[in-house]
Amino acid sequence: MSSQIRQIDIFPIRLSLHEPFVISYSAMADAPTVLLRMTTDDGAVGWGEATPDPNVTGETWHSTIAMLENDLAPAVIGLDVRDREGLVRAMDARVDAVPAAKAAIDIAAHDLVATTAGLPLWALLGGQSKPYLTISRVVSMKAPAVMAEDAQQHLRDGFETIKLKVGDWRNPRLDVERVAAVREAIGPAVGIKVDVNQGWQTAGIAIPAIRAMLASHPDYIEQPVSQHDIPALADVRRATGAPIMADECVHGVREMQRVVELRAADLVNIKLMKTGGLVNAGRVNAIAEAAGIVGQVGTMVESSVASAAGLHFAMANANIRTVEMGGPLMITDDIGNLRSCYDKNRITLTDKPGLGVELDVEQIESRAERRILVTER
Numbered sequence: 001m002s003s004q005i006r007q008i009d010i011f012p013i014r015l016s017l018h019e020p021f022v023i024s025y026s027a028m029a030d031a032p033t034v035l036l037r038m039t040t041d042d043g044a045v046g047w048g049e050a051t052p053d054p055n056v057t058g059e060t061w062h063s064t065i066a067m068l069e070n071d072l073a074p075a076v077i078g079l080d081v082r083d084r085e086g087l088v089r090a091m092d093a094r095v096d097a098v099p100a101a102k103a104a105i106d107i108a109a110h111d112l113v114a115t116t117a118g119l120p121l122w123a124l125l126g127g128q129s130k131p132y133l134t135i136s137r138v139v140s141m142k143a144p145a146v147m148a149e150d151a152q153q154h155l156r157d158g159f160e161t162i163k164l165k166v167g168d169w170r171n172p173r174l175d176v177e178r179v180a181a182v183r184e185a186i187g188p189a190v191g192i193k194v195d196v197n198q199g200w201q202t203a204g205i206a207i208p209a210i211r212a213m214l215a216s217h218p219d220y221i222e223q224p225v226s227q228h229d230i231p232a233l234a235d236v237r238r239a240t241g242a243p244i245m246a247d248e249c250v251h252g253v254r255e256m257q258r259v260v261e262l263r264a265a266d267l268v269n270i271k272l273m274k275t276g277g278l279v280n281a282g283r284v285n286a287i288a289e290a291a292g293i294v295g296q297v298g299t300m301v302e303s304s305v306a307s308a309a310g311l312h313f314a315m316a317n318a319n320i321r322t323v324e325m326g327g328p329l330m331i332t333d334d335i336g337n338l339r340s341c342y343d344k345n346r347i348t349l350t351d352k353p354g355l356g357v358e359l360d361v362e363q364i365e366s367r368a369e370r371r372i373l374v375t376e377r
Contacts (some may be wrong), residue, residue: 003080003116007375008073008105009037011368012065015303016332022140024167024199025055031301031331032061034068034101035364038108040081046112047359049306050104051273055198056227056248056300057100065372067101073374081109088279099251099276100300106277107309107355115354121309122349125278125316133314133323133347136161136193144174144181151182158344161191161219163324167199172209175199176216183216195222198248203232203239210240220267223247230255234264245269247298252276256284260291269298269324272310281313289319296320302327304336308355311341315349323347335364 014030021028036048050068052059059067075094076087087109091102114124122128137154139147139162151162164182166175179194186192194213200206206224213221220243225232227248237244246265250256251274259265268288275281285295297314299307307325314320325347328339336357341347350356365371 003082004041005038005076005079005081006041007039007373008077010065010068010073010372010374011035011037011364012061013335013364013367013369015334017301017330018332020140021301021330022142023165023195024141024197028301031303031327033303034061034064034104035303035305035335036068036104036108038081038105038112040112044112044116046081046108046110046115047305047355048104048106048108048111049302050100051300051302051306052100053273053300057098057273059098059100064098064101067095067098068104069372069374071095072098072101072105074376076105077374077376081112084109084113084279088276100273102276103272103306106279107272107306110278110309111354118353120349120351120356121312121354122315125282125313128315129318130315131348133311134345135323135326135342135347136163136191136345137329138163138324138326139165139182141165141167141178144178147178148181148185151186155186155190160345161193162186163193163195165195165197167196169199169201169205172200172205173212175209176212179213179216179218188217191219192216193220193222194218195247196224198223198226200224201226203235206236207239210236210242214240214242219243220245222269223249230258230262230264233259234262237264237266243267245296248274250274250284252280253283253287256287260287260293265293267294267296269296270320271298271300272306272313273300273302278309278313285317285319294319294321296322296324298324299327301330303331304328304334304338304357304359305355308336308338308357311347311349312355335360
C-alpha cells in the first residue's frame with residue numbers, strides 16, 4: 001500500500017450559526033472555516049479543518065487559505081502520511097506559528113491513517129479512556145437577565161453545567177452581576193464555569209472582579225488576563241484562591257511549561273487550533289498531566305470535522321475530564337453528522353473508522369468559495 005500524500009483539496013466555506021456568538025473580544029455572525037481533503041497515492045482519503053481566530057491563533061480566514069495553498073500543503077505533498085510527527089516537522093520547517101492551518105493537515109493525516117487501519121481515531125490515539133464525554137452549554141455575553149434566561153433554557157434542554165462568557169474590562173462589576181443573575185436563576189446545585197476570554201486584561205482588574213464573583217461559587221475562572229502575561233495569571237491564582245483555567249495563553253509546549261513553572265493554573269483548555277493539531281495537543285496534555293493540571297478540550301466553533309478530532313483526542317486521554325466542543329450544537333448547516341452523537345450533555349462516539357463522521361461532500365464542494373487543488377511539491 002502506498003502511503004505518500006498525492007493530493008490536497010482546500011475548501012473555504014462559511015457556516016451559519018443559530019444565533020450570534022458573543023465573547024469579550026468579538027461577535028460571530030457565522031463561522032468561517034477551511035476544510036481540507038488529503039488523498040494518498042492509492043486513493044485513501046482523510047479530512048481536516050482549520051478554524052482560525054485572529055485574536056488567538058493570529059490567523060485570518062484568508063491568510064489560512066493562502067498559507068495552506070502556498071506553503072503547508074506543498075510542504076507535505078509526497079511525504080508518508082503515516083509519519084504524523086514528520087509531517088509536523090515539515091510544516092514547522094516551512095513556517096513558524098499558523099497553528100490552525102497546520103491543524104487542518106494534522107487532522108486529515110490522523111483521519112486518513114485511522115481510516116486505513118480500520119480504527120476509530122480514539123483507538124489510534126491510545127484507546128478509550130472513558131465511556132462517554134460530557135459538555136456544558138455556553139451562554140454568550142449579554143445583559144444579566146438575558147443570560148439568566150438562556151441558562152435556564154439550557155437546563156430545560158438537559159444540560160447540567162453552564163459556561164458563561166464575560167470579560168468587560170470597562171465594567172467588570174457588570175460581569176459580576178451577570179454571574180450572580182445566572183446563579184440566582186439556576187440555583188446552587190448547577191455548576192457555573194466563567195470564561196473571560198482575556199477580557200479583563202490585567203491582574204489589577206481581574207483580582208477584585210473574581211473576589212466579588214466568588215459569592216456565586218464558580219467552578220473555575222478561565223483566562224481572566226491577556227494571553228501574553230502568564231505571570232499575571234499566576235498572580236490572579238495566588239491572590240484569589242479561585243480555580244484558574246489557562247486557555248489562550250497556552251498554544252504549545254513552551255507556554256504549557258511556563259504555566260507549570262509559575263503555578264499559574266489548575267486547569268488547561270487544549271484546542272487543536274491553538275496547538276497545530278493532535279500531535280502537539282498530545283505533548284501539551286502530557287506536560288499538564290505530569291504537573292497535575294486537569295485538561296479540557298475546547299473549540300473555535302468548528303464543524304463536525306475538527307469537532308470530531310477534538311472529541312476523539314478527549315476520549316483517548318484520561319487527563320481530559322471535560323469538552324467544550326459545541327460547534328455541532330451552534331451551527332445550523334453543518335457539513336457532517338456529528339450532532340447525532342450528542343444527547344443533551346452527553347457525547348458518545350461511534351467505533352467507525354477515522355473521525356467516524358459522515359460528510360456531505362457534495363455540499364462542501366458546492367458551498368466552497370473556491371476549490372484549491374495542490375498536487376506538486
